[in-house]
Amino acid sequence: MGKGVDQSRIGERVLVRPMQQAPDNLAPYNLITFGSECNGGYAEYAVARSSEVFAVNSTLSDTELASFPCAYSTAEGMLDKVDLKAGERILITGASGGVGSAAVQLAKRRGAKVIAVCGESKSQEVLKLGADQVIFREQSLLEMLDKDSVQVVADLVAGPQWPELLEVLSRVGRYVVSGAIAGPIVELDVRTLYLKDLSFLALPGNPSGSSRI
Secondary structure, three states: OOOOOOHHOOOOOOOOOOOOEEEOOOOOOEEEEEEOOOOOOOOOOOOOOOOHHHEEEOOOOOOHHHHHHHHHHHHHHHHHOOOHHHHHHEEEEEOOEEHHHHHHHHHHHHHOOEEEEOOOEHHHHHHOOOOEEEOOOOOHHHOOOOOOOOOEEEEEEOOHHHHHHHHHEEHHHEEEEOOOOOOOOOOOOOOHHHOOOOEEEOOOOOOOOOOOO
């Protein structure tokens, strides 16, 4: 424990917030990621500010708890940002990844119909998580879904297939993104954006998209 930290915290079981306020610049949205801009995420011994370390009283395993701060908090933030509602259809790309699999479960808890995109080898696992339908990564979305048939897209992939995501979005649909593991440069026909009155939203927190189930 450093100076000024309550010594009673010694022995606590804790979680560290992965995305933190930068200690040297308190400007809004000036954040750092533990293990990236702040070294130590993979060290045997790590140092973190007390204000970013939270006591945990839970019967969940370390592995289960470790999935919350990055994967589940990012997925929850995405669904909250697009205000996903019960009965809506949501398309989730990268659904076998850490954030994607969390989004499948959290969307299902909201009562949404979940369409998941993942590799064929992971499809059964994603269905077990609660997806109502799985589309294999190699399949065309426009061949598997009708145009204007989903209200929300939660995208963690981007890449060459990105224009199809907007085609399957309904009018006044909402698109939220927090990853680009298939490629960050995409082609947008701006007319699709304004003629369908779409909303584009983004959530930081999954720059690599490397977490997998």
